[in-house]
Amino acid sequence: MNLIAKPSKENFKTYVPIGLFLISLSILDVFVNAFFNFNLMAFLPSQLSYFLPLILGFIGFYLIRIEFSGVHSLDILNKNINSNNFNALLTLLTIFIIIKSIPPMLDWFILEANFIGNSKDDCTGDGACWVFIKVWFNRFMYGLYPDAEQWRINTAFLILFAVVGVSFFVSEKFKKYFVLFLVFVFPFLGIKLISGGSFGLEYVESAAWGGLSLTFIISAFAILFCFPIGVILALGRRSSLPAIKYISIGFIELWRGVPLITVLFMSAVMFPMFLPDGTFIDKLIRVLIAITLFEAAYMAEVVRGGLQALPKGQYEAAKSLGMGYWRMNALIILPQALKLVIPGIANTLLALVKDTPLIFVVGLMELAGMIGLAKTNPKWLGMAMEGYVFAGLVFWIICYAMSRYSQNLEKKLSTER
Amino acid sequence: MGKIIELKKVNKWFDKFQVLKDIDLEVAPQEKIVICGPSGSGKSTLIRCINRLEEHQEGNIVVDGTELSESTKNIEKIRAEVGMVFQQFNLFPHLSILDNCTLAPIWVKKLPKKEAEELAMKNLTRVQIDDQALKFPGQLSGGQQQRAAIARALCMEPKIMLFDEPTSALDPEMIKEVLDVMVDLAKGGMTMIVVTHEMGFAKEVADYMIFMDEGKIVEKAKTKEFFENPKSDRTKLFLSQIL
Ligand SMILES: Nc1ncnc2c1ncn2[C@@H]1O[C@H](COP(=O)(O)OP(=O)(O)O)[C@@H](O)[C@H]1O
Ligand SMILES: [Mg+2]
Numbered sequence: 001m002n003l004i005a006k007p008s009k010e011n012f013k014t015y016v017p018i019g020l021f022l023i024s025l026s027i028l029d030v031f032v033n034a035f036f037n038f039n040l041m042a043f044l045p046s047q048l049s050y051f052l053p054l055i056l057g058f059i060g061f062y063l064i065r066i067e068f069s070g071v072h073s074l075d076i077l078n079k080n081i082n083s084n085n086f087n088a089l090l091t092l093l094t095i096f097i098i099i100k101s102i103p104p105m106l107d108w109f110i111l112e113a114n115f116i117g118n119s120k121d122d123c124t125g126d127g128a129c130w131v132f133i134k135v136w137f138n139r140f141m142y143g144l145y146p147d148a149e150q151w152r153i154n155t156a157f158l159i160l161f162a163v164v165g166v167s168f169f170v171s172e173k174f175k176k177y178f179v180l181f182l183v184f185v186f187p188f189l190g191i192k193l194i195s196g197g198s199f200g201l202e203y204v205e206s207a208a209w210g211g212l213s214l215t216f217i218i219s220a221f222a223i224l225f226c227f228p229i230g231v232i233l234a235l236g237r238r239s240s241l242p243a244i245k246y247i248s249i250g251f252i253e254l255w256r257g258v259p260l261i262t263v264l265f266m267s268a269v270m271f272p273m274f275l276p277d278g279t280f281i282d283k284l285i286r287v288l289i290a291i292t293l294f295e296a297a298y299m300a301e302v303v304r305g306g307l308q309a310l311p312k313g314q315y316e317a318a319k320s321l322g323m324g325y326w327r328m329n330a331l332i333i334l335p336q337a338l339k340l341v342i343p344g345i346a347n348t349l350l351a352l353v354k355d356t357p358l359i360f361v362v363g364l365m366e367l368a369g370m371i372g373l374a375k376t377n378p379k380w381l382g383m384a385m386e387g388y389v390f391a392g393l394v395f396w397i398i399c400y401a402m403s404r405y406s407q408n409l410e411k412k413l414s415t416e417r
Numbered sequence: 418m419g420k421i422i423e424l425k426k427v428n429k430w431f432d433k434f435q436v437l438k439d440i441d442l443e444v445a446p447q448e449k450i451v452i453c454g455p456s457g458s459g460k461s462t463l464i465r466c467i468n469r470l471e472e473h474q475e476g477n478i479v480v481d482g483t484e485l486s487e488s489t490k491n492i493e494k495i496r497a498e499v500g501m502v503f504q505q506f507n508l509f510p511h512l513s514i515l516d517n518c519t520l521a522p523i524w525v526k527k528l529p530k531k532e533a534e535e536l537a538m539k540n541l542t543r544v545q546i547d548d549q550a551l552k553f554p555g556q557l558s559g560g561q562q563q564r565a566a567i568a569r570a571l572c573m574e575p576k577i578m579l580f581d582e583p584t585s586a587l588d589p590e591m592i593k594e595v596l597d598v599m600v601d602l603a604k605g606g607m608t609m610i611v612v613t614h615e616m617g618f619a620k621e622v623a624d625y626m627i628f629m630d631e632g633k634i635v636e637k638a639k640t641k642e643f644f645e646n647p648k649s650d651r652t653k654l655f656l657s658q659i660l
Binding site: 071311313314316317318319320321323324327331332335336339 | 470493497499500510511519520566
């Protein structure tokens, strides 16, 4: 080991250039190999040429690992990805894997993918057949909703986005009217518009609803209702009145103990058996109630965690000022408790959105369900990969947006103090 | 003279453990009472029974003409008349100092927002932190927080103020600023029950001293007599330890 001096400030001038050169060489070799299928080190015996980038990179990282080099960026780099030999090895492998996996991904997604045409036969390239998504796009968005009536769904969502968008720009004073409209008026207005049956709008039964718009409708309603119910259940579980307390506990534990798929199935198949003859509740509404109550039980436990984290003094101070139970909770306890559990709330709501595909068990098809249906179409067999990659991407975008929103909210509320 | 607080033969248990034993206490309007005694003797429990943060099991407690019991309706109304200041301040951390002070007047007493803010500023000026009104509790020193808590209680314009060791959680250099506010309040004619070991404060403002031990009132006497000529040996011992 003493053949070469340990990297240090003295030999900085020689070691760092050599080290950086070796690292660049090793990355270049992998890059050229992955993208152009050309082996720079082909003149070497095959086994050696296979491992050479790793060896070169490893030596390079060793040479630049100089403590307190005095160069800020080098120190940062060493500290984060090159603190010891093992760390350097992991860094190299990570870089290699990323480089190696880019070309095939690029090929499948774009370079060798098929965008043009109307049928499976137009997909001649080796990559993805995006024609499938293109042809079925309308169904993936609207389900079996009649083409001529789809403007109604569009209008409902346009109103929603417009109201939400405008609400960001109005003053605090008017904001509450926007919120009240969104919570108490819009959901019913929107549903009326989409289901029709009055105002000269043709009735579209909920069995025809589907695709991404159904994902949104179900998620939005379930979120809207499961939140207040969850809060009430959380408060109920901590109530000093035994009846309320045990009803809440029973409710929460019952719903939490059953898989959602079972709940959905029972809501569709068993629930109607208990209804008096002749009464009929729409399948979609039954499913909505089931999902809402199911998620409310989870929400209740998240909120309860926040309630328990508050010191007893907060309750006592509120009481000593003459606040009754509801004022104390609405003004003092919940604002603090909910703020504490924003990450948990976001988690539950994300899970809710991602659980919506399960409604397929009762024959309703949102985005993933429609894709499942399309891929079994005889003319489009073998398109599962494209379909589910597309579904995954769409769900990811929705969930990532929600996650970002919750992070912003958390930041905003915590800097306000 | 009519009494604003009356306790008769009050007994209280936590499970099997008896915290208060046959407590008798009468307080006239504008009287100032200081309660002292060793830790765990039941001082906090006693004053918390007066605004029913704790429930007693036997005896009677009458506050401003209303008897406190399980069947008392509008316990909130009594609490609104009885201000309380805690050892740990218990300010609402999610609200500014001003909002801490206006919240209860607006929502409990239904004061218009503007009036509530004027009242809050008046009381914040009185405790000399009007310049901190828009800050949040976490940005204030302990002494300032406790004064804000006093202002918050005063904004309900209570007839009675209860203090539970208001200076025990403070650094020594901040104790005086809080005691000054309390002396000022006492001089203004507020009815006060104060649990504290600040004997200088007690000598300055208290009409009566109460010494508690093991859930009992061992001695109740006029302040001068209590310090110069305590009757019970336990009181003497306690005083010799803390003076
Ligand atoms: N919530 C409670 N549950 C059970 N025991 C309690 C509770 N609060 C107080 N105690 C007990 O009652 C006794 C009196 O408490 P406290 O009134 O706080 O005394 P002090 O304020 O004089 O120090 C102590 O022994 C304490 O442990
Ligand atoms: Mg105490």
